[in-house]
Amino acid sequence: MRGIGASEGCALGPVHHVDRSIAEPAADPRPSESDPTAEVTRFTEAADAVTTALETAASNASGEAAEILSATAQMASDPALAESASRLIRDENLTAERAAWVAAGQLREKLESLGGYLGERAADVADVRDRIIASLRGEESSFESPDEPFVLVAESLSPADTADLDTALVLALVTVQGGPQSHSAILARALGIPAVVGTDPAITQIAAGTEVFVDGTEGTISTEPGDEEKDRAAQWQANREQAAAFSGRGELACGHRVQLLANIGSAADAEAAAKAGAEGAGLLRTEFLFLDRADEPSVDEQAEVYAAIFAHFAGKPVVIRTLDAGSDKPMPFITAAQRSEGSKVSEPNPALGMRGFRTHSFAPAVLERQLQAIAQAAQQSEAEVKVMAPMITTADEAAEFASLVTAAGLETAGIMVETPAAALCAAATLAPVAFASIGTNDLTQYTLAFDRELPDYGGLQSSGHPAVLSLIGATVRGAEQADAQTGDGKQRTVGVCGEAAADPRLAVILAGLGVTSLSMSAPALGRVAAKLAEVTLAEARETAAEALSGSVVTAAVTAQDSPADDTADAEAPTASGAGETDVRRTIEVTAPTGLHARPAAVLAKALKALDASVQITHAGSGNTADGSSVMEMMALGADPGDTIDVQATGPAAGEAVEAVEAAATGDT
């Protein structure tokens, strides 16, 4: 049988059917004596219960799963859904169950008619609807599964169900509904579960327990697996187990140590990384705390969050990166500071503009407060806290950062090496600090002069390019020179925290170039450790020498995992200052994902924090959406190239319009 390969890998196992459909509520009107207000309250309480359950699931998840679950939670509490259900209960005498069915159905139809990516979001709306109805009926929202590994077959599976799957038991996932961009498919990929979606409905007729072979790469299911398929499934399983088995220590076959650390961005990531055995955190991205909000978090709020993260790494190193604002991570309070300094906010090439440590020149207090919060959290923690600044290009910047770190009472300062300048002059840029961490995602972008947000072109996103490797070698040598020239007794270390570190072949080359730590997402630790254990240092050096001479160009692609790309509007700011009460702006949607589910969810959350009401109109169709409703914004169908008219009223109208613009022009 054929379907769409939605998550790579293959598996062999017995079929287990899961039926998540719920019976359609009867269309009969409510008894005339029943109280409509009480029925509306029933609906609201059920929607609240679903929201809370999904928010809890989101806070227990990390990365993509957390984002998807929290967007789904917002849909369950969507004001447009609540209003429509309440109207149906009051005006048409429907029961709360029937009102949930009809109200969500109307929205679902709108999304389905839009097709494509938005059509696939219809499944999320159906999921929210079914959960609310199940809650009204007092039904269980989880499903039973066998104790032995199985291939899960379902008509459809909701994102929340998928996020909850036990990866030790679910060998593969097959659904009749859904496309490659459905949230369930995205989550299956994040969990590493092979998946085929959009299959022939006959799949649901296969007897439970039948052994099937699922190929998530090709999109096929075979009910009569041969030897070759059995071997492939066994091989895939062996690779998966190897990836999961990390001993907690990185070393080459000769015993040479390379510390294996984790890249994290939240307390949930920290917990997962610690569980996976990471030797520490080599990159704690702090942007998660600052993005999608109008104001900077307070020192106490920051300190509390950092302390919760440090708590997972007692006795281990945690390298925390100070705020990497600007370019692909715009933040309203940084932009406001830039504007009040009279600096030019619109940057034709934001990646080459005022980003990372450079924003300190016009917003010094932001970094100072962050360092204060880090120091406060470090004081209560047993982790070995080190601080590094992003986008340091000159020795002066490195020295300025080091003195700010000392002034905050912190001990160890380092810099990210992300530009050819910082690498080529590493003897000078590293002199004032104790370590360097090479951000190969940006270093590759700036070396090969190719935007990291674009799809690859002729290998120009490969961190294995000899030019990038040669700059990494230069950084290692520069660190040695800085030790010798300063005579300060420090032994400067050079690690890599970009995506190159997670590529096993590149990891060997990096070790051969003299890098002493590699930091990556936790699931990559096992496979990188296994590859490193196969080679001696002499062999790694030989491989590195070959790669430098241009004979090896690995296809490692730079990370696409960082938050929003913002292209500030060159002619824009009609709506800049705070305090404006009525602001309108016409915006062209340029974000590759349009104003769709997650951008809409992020935007609705940001707008809720602002004192303004926002109305968005799709210039082509005339459809309108309230900025507080994720569902209405999704149903606008605002795709890249479309134009939207935004009208905001209230004291924070200007900021609200900017938030809409950031979502519509950034890849959130």
Ligand SMILES: C=C(OP(=O)(O)O)C(=O)O
């Ligand atoms: C780790 C890096 O930073 P970012 O968060 O920008 O991907 C990098 O540039 O390699």
